Amino acid sequence: MHQPGPPRFCAVGESVELAPRDPDPERESSYEWSILESPAESDVAAPTDPVWRFEPDEPGIYRFALETPAGRYEQRVRAFPDVRRATSFDLERDRLPAHDPEEVSIMGPFNEHLFDREHPTLEDGTYQYEIDAEPGTHRYGYVPGDDFENAVWEEKKVPGPGKPRVFLEGPGDAVDGAETTITADAKPGTDSEYAADELDVEFYVDDRDPLTDDSLVVDGRETRVPLGELEEPVRVHAVAVGERHSIADCVLVHPDGRVERRNDPPEWARDAVVYEIFVRSFTDEATFESLERRVPYLESLGVDCLWLTPVLESPTEHGYHITDYFDTASDLGTREEFQSFVDHCHESDIRVVFDLVINHTAREHAAFDMSAACVPEYEDWYVWEPIAETPTDAAALEAEDPRDDYAPPVRTTPEGETEVAQYYFNWRGIPNVDYDSLSVRSFFLDVVDEWVDVVDGFRCDVAWGVPHGFWKEISERVRARDAAFLLLDETVPREPEYAESEFDVHYDTTLYYALRDVGNGERPAEDLLEAATAPEREGFPDWSLHMRYVENHDETRYLEECGPEAQRAAVTAVLTLPGVPMIYYGQERGATGYRQPMPWEGDGEATTFHRRLVAARHDSEALSRGDLSPLECAADSDAVVGYVRETDTERVAVVLNFGGGSERVRLDRPLEPVDLVTGDELELERDGGSTVLEVSDAVVVRVARD
CATH class of the missing domain: 2.60.40.1180 (Golgi alpha-mannosidase II)
Structure with missing residues (x-):
């Protein structure tokens, strides 16, 4: 309880969110970070809050301590050199519809798709926005004013080497001897100057486990783990290193020498064919009972995994504006009827995955009402940002009808400051929750616990908006309950970091x-x-x-x-x-x-x-x-x-x-x-x-x- 999770790997220029796991919001002041070790040239200072977006300023090893109500824990971050390059994301002015150049903004993964935050310069008929970007393909959009629907999207390829890859293996059965061996298969990234045999591999024992790195005997791509010291399994992580570092792999070493892979997806997922149902459009009645009557049709298609759009309480047809995370939508049916539908699917060898929506809630959620009213217990549940406009503009925002999804959600703090709730794209009806809040983290862990024994997996909506550390915590949490549980991410565009002890399947x-x-x-x-x-x-x-x-x-x-x-x-x-493969309902019927x-x-x-x-x-x-x-x-x-x-x-x-x-x-x-x-x-x-x-x-x- 409260320990902050596995060692983390990043590059200078990136941030890593560090936080206590399974936190107790009532004892927030009991969580305190300190720095035990950092590179000699680093100026990083410990935070005052329990959730920390750590940004390394020098390559090397950082070691931290976290004091919690349950005791003291350590966590390491291995920071690699900065690989970013100055890059200009450009667009010709005449490609946008009629617009005011002063109101053009740019959005992309580099600003988490936040609308109207970053503004380009206009030079000789071309909009330009320059930042440091890592090698790879970056998708970005230019938005004229608030006309998000007419945004123009482009891709920019930043030259440079790709990430290497690493895969850990060891004996699957008990060994006869005093040690067991883990072998790393390392492959260079695209356009790398390193050959496979020139890559370094770094091994790390998980900070939560009793062994230390000094216990490992590393010989190139192999590390030997002594078994005499083991009374319980230990986790060993590894990264391959060339010009860049790989996504880390992890194995679990048992006291009898068996080595168990930790990142592999459930075996059933490798052969699965997924069928997505937009819940309120699949049957005329749009109820769990009517869905259950259609299970034979799904069985006839041969699909073996069903993905349902949200089935929890929501004022919208699509269901992504959730108002109650602990009960099914009243128009779809009772929880018992949903369970009956899931059971019927299981009888037909069809697993059920449903949408887990935890990046945001509906504006109609009770917690948002209280956060907007600055009720102390809920004040920090959502991301609120100061309004940069003139006082006249701020007053105009406050005057807009709050029931209108197109009106930005605003509040006035006890100090008299006007703030607007953060949202992605033009999704003004679904404000982003704030994972800096221990209350938010505890709440959504309860949501996960509520449904993990009911369904066979989560398709995680707007996964790119939730911190990596929280997904790692969810992954370990659900796998402890069900090793065959599936996690599917919606990351647009997709990023390999979500494969590091987080998700099994990724949007392609x-x-x-x-x-x-x-x-x-x-x-x-x-x-x-x-x-x-x-x-x-x-x-x-x-x-x-x-x-x-x-x-x-x-x-x-x-x-x-x-x-x-x-x-x-x-x-x-x-x-x-x-x-x-995934089939979207109706695709097979000519929709x-x-x-x-x-x-x-x-x-x-x-x-x-x-x-x-x-x-x-x-x-x-x-x-x-x-x-x-x-x-x-x-x-x-x-x-x-x-x-x-x-x-x-x-x-x-x-x-x-x-x-x-x-x-x-x-x-x-x-x-x-x-x-x-x-x-x-x-x-x-x-x-x-x-x-x-x-x-x-x-x-x-x-x-x-x-």
Whole structure:
């Protein structure tokens, strides 16, 4: 209780949130940080508050002590050198609709997507905003005034090496001897000057465990752990280091020498096909009872994981404005009816994941009312910021109707200062909670405890808005209750840091945007292979899984934007590429509205196609777990791409045509004559060492053995 968690790893220029776990808000003054060790040139001073956004100013080891009501704990932070580079995020002025240059703002991950906070300069017809940014691809948007819907989004690639990666392994069974060995497999990042054997690997014993680093015998990529000193399991962490540091991996060493991996996702998730339901649009009645009656339909699709948009009390149709975290929405049904629905899903071997929304609450939540009224116990529950406008503007904000979601939520403090609640994008109806508050942290831990035994996982809304340290705490907390519990993050854009002892599955925004661009004819289809392998270049570790999709409840329908032929190709890509495929309700029925009522009378042919794709994935180990490699295929159109999924016993070729019509495609492999999805006999021509076939949208076929 209260111990602050595992050692943390970052670079100078980044911040790390440090906080007591499972805190007692009633004893806030009992938590006190002190600095035990820091680099010689560091000027870092200990904070006065229990939650600390620590920003290292020098590379090296920092060691801290935290006094708590339960005792004294230590935590280390390993800071690596700053790798950021001065970068200008630019946009030509004429790309924005009519606007006042004084009111243009820029938003992106560098300012947590906060609206109207950062403002560019205008030079020779180009808006410019310069900051230090790390190597990689950065997505940013320019917003004219308060017209968020007409923001113009761009990407900037900052050159430099990618993150290396590391993977720890050890014996899975008890060992006969005085020590056990952990081996690190280290791989360099993209564009790194380091070869794999030139990378350093640093090993650290968890500060919460009885051993110390001095107990480890490190020999290059191996470390030996003495077993004679172990009376309970200990955690060992490691990072690979080149120009940059990797995401840390962690293993648990048992007293008998067994080594257990700690970051691997639940085994069932590796083969899962997810189906997302927008809860109030899936059935006419929009109740748990009506959802339960549709479980046989879900079973017929072959999906084995159901993701539900929020089911807790909310004044909105979409449910992301939550007013009660401890009960189901009254219009959907009772908690008992929800439990019955979940039980029915389990009887059909379908796991249930639901939305955990803890970055914000609804403005109608009782805690927000009290925070807005400056009730002392709730004053710090939300992020309140001073209003920078003139007094006239501040008065105008206060005069706006507080029931209007488009009116910024404001309050007046006892000192007479006017403050506005922080919110992301233009989401004025869902103010951000403040994780500097021990009360907030304790409250949402109770929320997690309330539902962890009811469902099989959480899809975590706006995961990028909640501190990493809190996600690490949640991950350990739920896994202690259920080792098979799933955590899926919504991070836009995705970041590999969320794979470090936090989430199992990540939104694949990279492939999503590529599928849209290819379907619209804006990029060649071969770009999909680059997008599908992007996690390695982005520094995601080998154990991470990525949810791949063509649409979801926040996006326009792929069918409406790109057409039926491109959709069949895109859906085939999602269900035949590595990762965790997701089908958004109605996608398989020809839906064109992103939150429309489920078109049960819709496209039966498309439903059959989805059903057969899911079956093909489940029936083929190559399609679910095989390695991915390019397939040489010649066609007259750049809308065609091919690839192979391969295991030791099976090879499957996939050829996609996003262009509409039919393309004559020449492949460099012999193929079996039956499509694995449709069951149709393929008309194959042999021309020397090549195979020629017609592809209208998608072909999935086994490669013939030589």
